[in-house]
Amino acid sequence: MIPWWQRPPAFARYNLRRNPFGELTSEERGALAVIDLPPITEAAPLQIVADAGHGKTTHLLGLRARERHSTYEYVPEGQRSVKTALPVRGLFLLDEAQRLTARELRRVLAMQPLLALGTHEDLSARSPRPLVTLRLEALSLAKLRSVVEAKIAAAADGPPPIVTDDRLEALRSEHGANLRAIEHTLYDWVQHGEL
Amino acid sequence: MASCEVRIELERDAIEAGGAVAGNVVCSAPELVTTKGVKLTVGWRTHGRGNRDLAVQHELVLYSGNLSGEQRLPFKLVLPKGPLSFHGELVNVEWFCKASVDLAWAIDPKAERTFVIQKPEQTSGYVYGDRHQRLGPESASPDTRSIGCLLLFLLPFIATGIGMFIVGQPLVGAMFTFIPSLMLFFIVKGRIAARKVGEVEMILSNDAPRPGEEVKVTVRMIPAQSFDITDITAVLTGEEKAVSGSGTRKTTHRRTIHEQKVSLAQGPRKANVGEPIEVSGAVRIPDDAPPSFFSHDNDVTWSVHLRVDIPAWPDWTDVAMLGVLP
Numbered sequence: 001m002i003p004w005w006q007r008p009p010a011f012a013r014y015n016l017r018r019n020p021f022g023e024l025t026s027e028e029r030g031a032l033a034v035i036d037l038p039p040i041t042e043a044a045p046l047q048i049v050a051d052a053g054h055g056k057t058t059h060l061l062g063l064r065a066r067e068r069h070s071t072y073e074y075v076p077e078g079q080r081s082v083k084t085a086l087p088v089r090g091l092f093l094l095d096e097a098q099r100l101t102a103r104e105l106r107r108v109l110a111m112q113p114l115l116a117l118g119t120h121e122d123l124s125a126r127s128p129r130p131l132v133t134l135r136l137e138a139l140s141l142a143k144l145r146s147v148v149e150a151k152i153a154a155a156a157d158g159p160p161p162i163v164t165d166d167r168l169e170a171l172r173s174e175h176g177a178n179l180r181a182i183e184h185t186l187y188d189w190v191q192h193g194e195l
Numbered sequence: 196m197a198s199c200e201v202r203i204e205l206e207r208d209a210i211e212a213g214g215a216v217a218g219n220v221v222c223s224a225p226e227l228v229t230t231k232g233v234k235l236t237v238g239w240r241t242h243g244r245g246n247r248d249l250a251v252q253h254e255l256v257l258y259s260g261n262l263s264g265e266q267r268l269p270f271k272l273v274l275p276k277g278p279l280s281f282h283g284e285l286v287n288v289e290w291f292c293k294a295s296v297d298l299a300w301a302i303d304p305k306a307e308r309t310f311v312i313q314k315p316e317q318t319s320g321y322v323y324g325d326r327h328q329r330l331g332p333e334s335a336s337p338d339t340r341s342i343g344c345l346l347l348f349l350l351p352f353i354a355t356g357i358g359m360f361i362v363g364q365p366l367v368g369a370m371f372t373f374i375p376s377l378m379l380f381f382i383v384k385g386r387i388a389a390r391k392v393g394e395v396e397m398i399l400s401n402d403a404p405r406p407g408e409e410v411k412v413t414v415r416m417i418p419a420q421s422f423d424i425t426d427i428t429a430v431l432t433g434e435e436k437a438v439s440g441s442g443t444r445k446t447t448h449r450r451t452i453h454e455q456k457v458s459l460a461q462g463p464r465k466a467n468v469g470e471p472i473e474v475s476g477a478v479r480i481p482d483d484a485p486p487s488f489f490s491h492d493n494d495v496t497w498s499v500h501l502r503v504d505i506p507a508w509p510d511w512t513d514v515a516m517l518g519v520l521p
Contacts, residue, residue, distance in 0.1 A: 003314070007282070009287060017309070023247060077442050191284050
């Protein structure tokens with residue numbers, strides 16, 4: 001007899017190879033990112049301002065996947081300076097930029113022509129250059145649908161399941177623009193056959 | 196541009212642990228193409244709530260040179276004894292074969308097949324993971340250095356709180372003294388409990404049991420003080436554990452897959468200073484228990500949690516990690 005832990009998993013009933021809303025590798029996150037960004041020019045670096053879980057890192061990883069000559073660095077808690085050599089000719093993607101010291105942030109902004117920052121707080125006042133700001137505060141139904149469908153398509157092994165507008169609206173009203181929380185709920189729906 | 200398609204055919208997609216995965220990598224090229232290599236990778240990966248873990252077991256070049264028409268490249272690779280395939284709610288362990296054709300100036304065609312590694316007919320003495328040192332009883336109390344560091348960290352807060360009381364800010368003072376004191380209590384409560392219970396030894400009859408087997412849990416202690424015991428319990432817990440994110444985004448997800456509580460002491464009893472106490476009982480590994488699995492961010496664990504319940508005093512606790520065999 002097949003033990004419960006080797007029977008076909010819950011996601012298989014939806015023609016999925018895995019739960020689409022589980023953790024992805026950073027490469028997969030970048031490849032599946034649904035992003036709509038203003039062009040990044042040398043005239044004005046881009047800052048993506050949002051609370052945790054709203055998609056800053058996903059946007060930066062999406063840029064990394066699309067821009068061949070780009071370098072990504074995540075600034076962990078306690079780190080105050082950039083560890084990567086600045087890719088002066090390419091695009092530099094700096095996540096959690098608010099953790100840098102004011103001096104280090106000024107240095108990066110002064111030396112790196114093409115730059116995108118992910119930050120919890122607006123860094124305009126600390127920047128010697130004008131910044132283009134993208135705030136991830138709202139999440140449209142169309143954008144949520146794109147995110148959900150991209151993830152499902154990447155995990156599909158047959159006709160994929162469809163999440164209705166009503167269910168997506170319910171997620172938006174419960175979690176707002178917090179995509180991480182939405183995906184957490186969707187993970188449970190898949191596991192419990194409630195999609 | 197010359198094109199090529201690749202697919203994998205497996206003889207069987209459910210294989211006994213320690214057996215061999217066999218099949219063919221089939222390359223189809225309508226026109227002549229030159230490949231630097233047809234590569235085959237066999238390994239396992241996790242997916243689910245936790246960060247992905249991956250281990251490559253075999254990586255080899257099956258063929259290099261010209262491809263034309265349909266070419267079948269056979270392979271047969273011996274697999275290790277584990278980890279066994281596993282599908283839980285948080286953790287999945289999945290075996291895969293991946294083939295890719297390295298073409299110059301073209302996107303490399305790729306194919307992938309997954310297969311299941313099943314429990315062997317003969318029970319194997321094997322636990323996947325590199326945390327064997329965690330097997331056996333371990334103290335639940337923090338070491339002296341950790342407590343010292345914590346005290347140094349918390350004392351300024353407590354001192355500030357007392358200062359706030361003095362300057363007439365009782366609410367702020369209460370917050371600054373109460374919260375650190377509570378933190379300190381939870382961390383040193385094991386030591387407080389140990390002051391009464393004295394030396395406690397948890398002995399397991401077998402720390403690498405098979406499904407369906409019983410594990411006898413024996414507790415021996417020589418009380419340092421006299422006290423009442425409400426109960427001594429052993430709880431067998433099977434758990435999936437998945438860690439997602441890292442740094443400040445790190446979250447640990449847990450799901451209990453099995454729990455069995457056994458009372459080792461028959462009702463309330465008195466523990467007298469210096470008089471040895473020995474109690475025992477047995478927990479049973481369920482017949483369908485998944486084997487223990489330890490990887491970087493995804494675990495399936497089995498453990499015995501021991502609790503000496505002392506009225507109006509912190510309970511003494513300890514945990515012993517088991518390595519359940521397939």
